[in-house]
Amino acid sequence: MIQFERFSLENGLKVIFHKDTTTPLAVVNTLYDVGARDEDPEKTGFAHLFEHLMFGGSVNIPDFDAPLQHAGGESNAFTSNDITNYYDVLPAQNIETALWLESDRMLSLGFTPKSLETQRSVVIEEFKQRYLNQPYGDVWLKLRPLAYHTHPYQWATIGKEISHIEDAKMEDVKAFFHKFYNPSNAILCIAGNFELDEVKRLVEKWYGDIPSKMKPARILTAELPQTEFREQIIERNVPSDAFYYAFKMSERKSAEYYITDMLSDALGRDKSSRLYTSIQKEQKLVTEIGAYITGSLDNGLLVISGKLSPDVTFEEVDTAIWKVLSEIQTEKISTKELDRLKNKIKTAKAFQEQGLLNRAMNLAYFELLGDADGVNQEAILYEQIQPEHILANAQDILQKTNCSLLKVKAIQS
Amino acid sequence: MSLRNTAPAIHPLQKIQFVEPHIFDITPTVKLYWMQPVPDETTRIEFHFDAGTIRGNRKIAGFVNSLLLSGTADKTSTQINQELDGLGAYLDQEIAQELAIVSLYCLKENVEKAVAILVNAIQEVAFHEHEISDMLREKKQQFLVSSEKVSVLVRRAFQKQLFSNSENYNRQLELSDLEDVSVLDLKRFHKEFYLQGLRKVIVVGDVEPAYIDRLIDTVGAWSKPGICEFEKDFINIPGRLHIEKKDAVQTAIRMGIPLFNKTHEDFLDFQILQTIFGDYFGSRLMSNIREDKGYTYGIGCGVAESNNAGYFIIATEVGKDVADATLTEIKNEMDLLKVELVPQEELDLVKNYLLGQILKSADGPNAMMDLYMAAHLHGKDFEYYNDAIQHIQNISQERILALANKYLNWDKFTIVTAGTKV
Incomplete structure (x- = not known):
């Protein structure tokens, strides 16, 4: 059970406070309700590029990191297709330094040309390091547009192509800031050994004078229901053939989300899962296989991916995978298997909640979903899942007409 | 807005409250370290073995480490994995130059059962032929994929140059090592460096004190006799x-x-x-x-x-x-x-x-x-x-x-x- 208090400022900033009397540290976590899905299709990679610029100095403070380090702290951030999340961890007695820095960059950025120029290069190197210079590194750049035809999940957070980042202009950067970076579009979570009154006073002091703005309306092009099997083959200079089966699943807020999460665990989370034991261990058709969900806010994907053993064909593996998928759609899983999945989830959650930073991030994320207390309800939602739920969900999702298959054919160049 | 132009005052670090683990002698040189005050249900247990890559030949240490849970005379690897998963336990096997670590993460209520399964699996591992060939096939695949990464190629070459005077420290796995392996070599290594190679046990969790005694009884026989030797003078090639x-x-x-x-x-x-x-x-x-x-x-x-x-x-x-x-x-x-x-x-x-x-x-x-x-x-x-x-x-x-x-x-x-x- 993660305890928290909630309040908001007149300018629309939502604040969550989580008290932990055992730690000498404080966390200041700021979630902005903007991600790659909010980008212009011709200017992709922008939410992420912008995250880099947030460290390039704000309107009253030329350097973000140095004062925080001087206070004994450090900071980082990540961007997903849905959100941009910034966090600072520092000794509790210096929390004001973090509030000073975070509130100033919520007020306005420095927008120096040098910062834009440098971060463009840094992000391009990140693009190369993560997506281009790794074997199989670009599969998500291909799989997304195969699975999504109209929804902005069709591009990755890094962007569709390097040129979108190269072409970013200062005016684009400023427009992005003014649209998405304001108190009504943010959730601030503060964690540490403080009193609520003190937190309220400090937040009011640093954030109270930031002008309010309308929360930007989000009107995204919905993804039309998929009605046909999709397949694409790409050739790459990699050691072995690989496959990615992507099935559309529910949005994050639906009850089915948790069932599909557990379904993916049953299929391919660990070494007692069905795909692993059948296709890798018994039939030896693959050298690795797994199943997982993307966890996105709008309709997500359940993905089954793996690599073929030498001298095995895509057809052989395909037949074997559909056989496993057919089994889970025809016969209810045993309570023993279900308990195994539930126990793994319980353990994972207990370890995740050990970290102060994790707790702060989760509270902010669930507040975005509608209620920070959702973080405490999740365990019950998993616990309530029954074999018939898994069966129905599997029948619903694991259909060929709901599947996009990307194959990576290994070639020697 | 003068408030914003001045950084808030910085307060110096207060004294850090360190909490010492309890230390138990399993033998005069092998100890168990226990951090008891854990405010939740989680338990982490680590077994440290003198089974790093500097022991044995170029490939054997990594192979044995990968095969630790590959099945006994009575149980298949899948059965072992199902039993551990049934208890909600997560397992991690890692190997470095100077040691191999097997870590178990689970809830307090399941720790005793999970450790018993793990210890039996390690004690009785049978090195079945089909498990060995699975392991070799998967390692070969991983080797080929990692060899496409510049970060891996550079690390392999760097270690060769940095530890130039010590064959045990600078050797790198090669594709030809993944063709076959002798079962006898695996068994010898397992016996010497695991069943007589335990160097440390670490427990972080609010378990019963009596359980610590039982744990020592369970794994005490694995204790490494004597002192481990490690290289101290490395000469690099500039x-x-x-x-x-x-x-x-x-x-x-x-x-x-x-x-x-x-x-x-x-x-x-x-x-x-x-x-x-x-x-x-x-x-x-x-x-x-x-x-x-x-x-x-x-x-x-x-x-x-x-x-x-x-x-x-x-x-x-x-x-x-x-x-x-x-x-x-x-x-x-x-x-x-x-x-x-x-x-x-x-x-x-x-x-x-x-x-x-x-x-x-x-x-x-x-x-x-x-x-x-x-x-x-x-x-x-x-x-x-x-x-x-x-x-x-x-x-x-x-x-x-x-x-x-x-x-x-x-x-x-x-x-x-x-x-x-x-």
């Missing part, structure tokens, strides 16, 4: 080596020198120097090579410690066109630290940052245990960190300059690059 990798858009760089560990008198102060140089976001290397030039997504340095030695390493991946320019800038930054005093403001910032890092690395029972073990490996206890705080608070600009001149000598560095030469 100078540059390039590993060509076709069609790579980035070049990976690793450079370093043999150095020391916590037992050396310069260790603490060198940590401060190398932090300034490249070990935090605002470091000289990051400021110059990432934030000014935009050559890379990241660059950093660090000191890696082993039982009797250590080394200093600088690592980055940069655009292939700027690999040489990056090396030039690294050298410039080294040279600058040798001729110019670090500005007091920068030194103060790094001091505060490092004090904050120590506070962070002592937050929570798991971090506290890791912090303790890092000192204990070199015969020290928490007093070491109080010493570290003193060193950080007292170090002068002149001392940094002197250390830079003593240790940052470009000509002594091994420099390895992997990528596409332009």
Whole structure:
């Protein structure tokens, strides 16, 4: 059970406070309700590029990191297709330094040309390091547009192509800031050994004078229901053939989300899962296989991916995978298997909640979903899942007409 | 808005509350370390074995480590995995040069059962032929994939150059090693380095005291008799080596020198120097090579410690066109630290940052245990960190300059690059 208090400022900033009397540290976590899905299709990679610029100095403070380090702290951030999340961890007695820095960059950025120029290069190197210079590194750049035809999940957070980042202009950067970076579009979570009154006073002091703005309306092009099997083959200079089966699943807020999460665990989370034991261990058709969900806010994907053993064909593996998928759609899983999945989830959650930073991030994320207390309800939602739920969900999702298959054919160049 | 133009006052670090683990002698040289005050249901148990890659031949240690849960005469690997998963347990097997670690993460209520399954699996592993061939097939696949990464190619070559005088430390797995292996060799290694190779047990969890006694009874027979030998003097091959990798858009760089560990008198102060140089976001290397030039997504340095030695390493991946320019800038930054005093403001910032890092690395029972073990490996206890705080608070600009001149000598560095030469 993660305890928290909630309040908001007149300018629309939502604040969550989580008290932990055992730690000498404080966390200041700021979630902005903007991600790659909010980008212009011709200017992709922008939410992420912008995250880099947030460290390039704000309107009253030329350097973000140095004062925080001087206070004994450090900071980082990540961007997903849905959100941009910034966090600072520092000794509790210096929390004001973090509030000073975070509130100033919520007020306005420095927008120096040098910062834009440098971060463009840094992000391009990140693009190369993560997506281009790794074997199989670009599969998500291909799989997304195969699975999504109209929804902005069709591009990755890094962007569709390097040129979108190269072409970013200062005016684009400023427009992005003014649209998405304001108190009504943010959730601030503060964690540490403080009193609520003190937190309220400090937040009011640093954030109270930031002008309010309308929360930007989000009107995204919905993804039309998929009605046909999709397949694409790409050739790459990699050691072995690989496959990615992507099935559309529910949005994050639906009850089915948790069932599909557990379904993916049953299929391919660990070494007692069905795909692993059948296709890798018994039939030896693959050298690795797994199943997982993307966890996105709008309709997500359940993905089954793996690599073929030498001298095995895509057809052989395909037949074997559909056989496993057919089994889970025809016969209810045993309570023993279900308990195994539930126990793994319980353990994972207990370890995740050990970290102060994790707790702060989760509270902010669930507040975005509608209620920070959702973080405490999740365990019950998993616990309530029954074999018939898994069966129905599997029948619903694991259909060929709901599947996009990307194959990576290994070639020697 | 004058409020915003002035930084809030900084308050100095208060005293860190260290919590010592309980220590139990399994034998005079093998101990169990227990961190009991854990405010939740989680339990972490680690078994440390003298079964690192320096033992046996080039491949055997990694093979045995991968096969530890591959089945016994009575149980298949899948049965073992199902039993552990049924208890909600997570398992981690890792191997380094000087040790192999098997870690178990689960809830307190399941720990005794999960450990019993794990211990039986390790004790009775049968090395079935089909499990061995599965393992070889999967390792071959992983080897081929990792060989496509410049970060892996550069690491393999770097280790060869850095530990040039020690075959045990510099050897690297090769594709031909993955063709076959003798079952007898696996069994011999398992018997010598696991069943008689336990060096430490670590427990972080609020388990019953009586369980600690039972755990010692369960695994005590695995204790390593006598003392483990580790290399202490490494000789590197200085100078540059390039590993060509076709069609790579980035070049990976690793450079370093043999150095020391916590037992050396310069260790603490060198940590401060190398932090300034490249070990935090605002470091000289990051400021110059990432934030000014935009050559890379990241660059950093660090000191890696082993039982009797250590080394200093600088690592980055940069655009292939700027690999040489990056090396030039690294050298410039080294040279600058040798001729110019670090500005007091920068030194103060790094001091505060490092004090904050120590506070962070002592937050929570798991971090506290890791912090303790890092000192204990070199015969020290928490007093070491109080010493570290003193060193950080007292170090002068002149001392940094002197250390830079003593240790940052470009000509002594091994420099390895992997990528596409332009």
